[in-house]
Amino acid sequence: MGQRLNRCLDVSVALPPLRRRLLLLFIMLFLWLYMFYSCAGSCAGLTTRGSAAPSRAAPPLLPGEPGEESSLEEQRAAPDAGSPISSFFNGSGTKRLPQAIIIGVKKGGTRALLEFLRVHPDVRAVGAEPHFFDRNYERGLAWYRDLMPRTLEGQITMEKTPSYFVTKEAPARISSMCKGTKLIVVVRDPVTRAISDYTQTLSKKPDIPTFESLTFKNRTTGLIDTSWSAIQIGIYAKHLENWLLHFPLGQILFVSGERLISDPAGELGRVQDFLGLKRIITDKHFYFNKTKGFPCLKKAEGSSKPHCLGKTKGRTHPDIDQEVVQRLRDFYRPFNMKFYQMTGQDFGWD
Numbered sequence: 001m002g003q004r005l006n007r008c009l010d011v012s013v014a015l016p017p018l019r020r021r022l023l024l025l026f027i028m029l030f031l032w033l034y035m036f037y038s039c040a041g042s043c044a045g046l047t048t049r050g051s052a053a054p055s056r057a058a059p060p061l062l063p064g065e066p067g068e069e070s071s072l073e074e075q076r077a078a079p080d081a082g083s084p085i086s087s088f089f090n091g092s093g094t095k096r097l098p099q100a101i102i103i104g105v106k107k108g109g110t111r112a113l114l115e116f117l118r119v120h121p122d123v124r125a126v127g128a129e130p131h132f133f134d135r136n137y138e139r140g141l142a143w144y145r146d147l148m149p150r151t152l153e154g155q156i157t158m159e160k161t162p163s164y165f166v167t168k169e170a171p172a173r174i175s176s177m178c179k180g181t182k183l184i185v186v187v188r189d190p191v192t193r194a195i196s197d198y199t200q201t202l203s204k205k206p207d208i209p210t211f212e213s214l215t216f217k218n219r220t221t222g223l224i225d226t227s228w229s230a231i232q233i234g235i236y237a238k239h240l241e242n243w244l245l246h247f248p249l250g251q252i253l254f255v256s257g258e259r260l261i262s263d264p265a266g267e268l269g270r271v272q273d274f275l276g277l278k279r280i281i282t283d284k285h286f287y288f289n290k291t292k293g294f295p296c297l298k299k300a301e302g303s304s305k306p307h308c309l310g311k312t313k314g315r316t317h318p319d320i321d322q323e324v325v326q327r328l329r330d331f332y333r334p335f336n337m338k339f340y341q342m343t344g345q346d347f348g349w350d
Helices: 002-014 017-050 068-077 084-090 110-117 141-147 162-166 170-177 190-204 211-215 236-243 257-262 264-274 322-343
Strands: 100-104 123-125 156-160 182-187 216-218 252-256 286-289 294-297
Touching: 100 110, 100 162, 100 170, 110 123, 110 156, 110 182, 110 264, 110 294, 162 170, 162 236, 182 257, 182 264, 190 211, 190 322, 211 216, 211 322, 236 322, 252 257, 252 264, 257 264
Parallel strands: 100 156, 100 182, 123 156, 182 252
Antiparallel strands: 286 294
16 A cells, blocks of 8 residues: 555655646645535525524415525526535435326326326326416425426426416416426316216215205206306316416327326326427336226336325226216317317217
């Protein structure tokens, strides 16, 4: 060891004076940068741990506030609290605001789509629904970003909250965060979707009125109660009009909930293309589960075992009066036609 050290010293001594000075300058610069970044990381960690009082937190970024764009860019690029040097070497990545969001619709197949997408190595997504743009907006973008998983360069950060599609304020709020955000909407036959919505509520509240009684304001006259959320969500054209005030149609992808079941690889191919991803998720990733009645993953994210969605998915629907079903189809038909025209897609619900 001593001989190796002597040889190293001999080499440094043998260097010409100019090169020796440059070497020393480089070493001093490296040590200065290391101390600076280590200190910055430690200070950031202390600030995070010491800011227990909400009043010390950064104020929420709301639409239209001065300096919003620069603050957003800083948050997109800012790493988590801790040493930047260690973050660089351990490859943990950074927390970024989502570049793509699944905004709807409830009971359309959003959970299945997200689970399928998470198989892709370049997709990182939040598991739980953040509900930032409808319920937690006052918490600010810094809070929202902190919910996101860490991503590496080239990976996409995603989240899904189906209620965004029917939230009036959501389009402006997402546009304010980033006008280039890509939006995905999973849609399904609105009649089937309404029954599925009711089935979910029924499983939690068995004493609720029947589907038939909730559907009508007056069953004798056949007047549909559009104030009931199960009915109101399925008027897709009405909700889409609000989104098109803030986003171009080309920035929104409409996924068929029916085709997500019958041809998951085909729909996932469209989604991967839309997100600018290599088509990695293909037929080989799926098998059809006859018991549940929809496709499952042969291997889920981070697992070598087959994976199907939980028991809350694929519930058996109650028997609904077919006259009521037909009246609902008649009610939705003009809205469906308009939705087909707006999106340029015929989903075949009629």
